[in-house]
Amino acid sequence: MLKSIGQDKLALCGFLLVLVLIFVGALAPWLAPHDPIHIDLKLSLHPPDQDYPFGTDHLGRCILSRLIYGVRLSLGLAVLVVTVIFGAGLLVGASAGYLGGSWDHVLMRIVDILLAFPGLILAIGIAGFLGPSLINIMMALSLVNWVGYARIARGLVLSLKEKEFVVAARASGSSPGKIMRKHILPNMISPLIVLATLDMGAVILQISGMSFLGLGAQPPTPEWGAMLSEGRSYMQLAPWVMVYPGGAILLTVMAFNLLGDGLRDALDPRFGNDIWKEKVM
Known part of the structure; x- marks a missing residue:
C-alpha cells in the first residue's frame, strides 16, 4: 500500500x-511561539512580522x-x-x-428517512x-453521517454473502x-x-462551518472555523485574520482528499467513485 501511494505523487503529497x-x-x-489565548490589545490587528509571522x-x-x-481540535474532533x-x-x-428480513427492512427505512x-x-x-459546544456538534455530526456507511456496508455484505467462499x-x-x-x-x-479517509476532509469542513455559525467552539478556544467567524468583521482592514485560517482548512481538506484518492487506488481500485454513488442513492 505504501509503495502504491509513493508512486502516486498527489497521494504522496497528501500523505506528507x-x-x-x-x-x-x-x-x-x-x-x-506564543500563548494562543493571551490577549494584548496593544497588539490588536498587528500585521505579520518576525515576532508574529501570521x-x-x-x-x-x-x-x-x-x-x-x-x-x-480540528483533527481530533474529525477523527x-x-x-x-x-x-x-x-x-x-x-x-x-447479513440477517435480512424485517431487521433489514426496519434499519434501511430509518436510513432512508x-x-x-x-x-x-x-x-x-x-x-x-x-x-453550542464542540461536544454537541460532534454528537450532531455523528447522528447524521453514519447512514452513508450503513448503506455501503449493507450493499457490500449483500454482495459478499453470496460468494462461493x-x-x-x-x-x-x-x-x-x-x-x-x-x-x-x-x-x-x-x-x-x-470513504473514511475522504470523509475526514468533509467532517473538518462541517466542524469549521458549524463553529463559524457559533454552534461549535466558543471563545477563546483556538478553532479554525471560530477564527474565521471572529475575523470576518476585520477582513478588509486586516485580511490575514481570515486568509490564514481559511488556508489551513483548505490545505487540510485537500490533504485528506488526495490521500483518500491514493488509498482508493491502492486498496481497492474496483470501487472508484461507486462508493459515493452508493452513499447517496
Whole structure:
C-alpha cells in the first residue's frame, strides 16, 4: 500500500501533509511561539512580522499559535466523528445485510428517512437544539453521517454473502459470527477505509462551518472555523485574520482528499467513485 501511494505523487503529497499536521498538533505546546489565548490589545490587528509571522487578531492574539493549537481540535474532533460513524454504520449495515428480513427492512427505512434530509442542515438543527459546544456538534455530526456507511456496508455484505467462499463456510457449519468476522469483514473493509479517509476532509469542513455559525467552539478556544467567524468583521482592514485560517482548512481538506484518492487506488481500485454513488442513492 505504501509503495502504491509513493508512486502516486498527489497521494504522496497528501500523505506528507497529513503527517505534518499530526506532527504539528502533537507538538503544539513546543511549536507555538506564543500563548494562543493571551490577549494584548496593544497588539490588536498587528500585521505579520518576525515576532508574529501570521500577524495578530483583533484581541492581539498570535494567529500562528492559534492555528497550531487549532490542528488538535480540528483533527481530533474529525477523527472522533469519523470513528463513531464508521463503527455505527458498519454495525448497522453489516447486520442488516447479513440477517435480512424485517431487521433489514426496519434499519434501511430509518436510513432512508435520515438520507431524505440535507445532512448538514439536520446536523445544524440538532446542534442548535443541544446548544453550542464542540461536544454537541460532534454528537450532531455523528447522528447524521453514519447512514452513508450503513448503506455501503449493507450493499457490500449483500454482495459478499453470496460468494462461493462464504457459501462454503456456511455449509461447513461455521457460525454467522465467524463467517462475518473471518470472511466478510476482511473483504469489505477496504472501501470503507477509503470513504473514511475522504470523509475526514468533509467532517473538518462541517466542524469549521458549524463553529463559524457559533454552534461549535466558543471563545477563546483556538478553532479554525471560530477564527474565521471572529475575523470576518476585520477582513478588509486586516485580511490575514481570515486568509490564514481559511488556508489551513483548505490545505487540510485537500490533504485528506488526495490521500483518500491514493488509498482508493491502492486498496481497492474496483470501487472508484461507486462508493459515493452508493452513499447517496
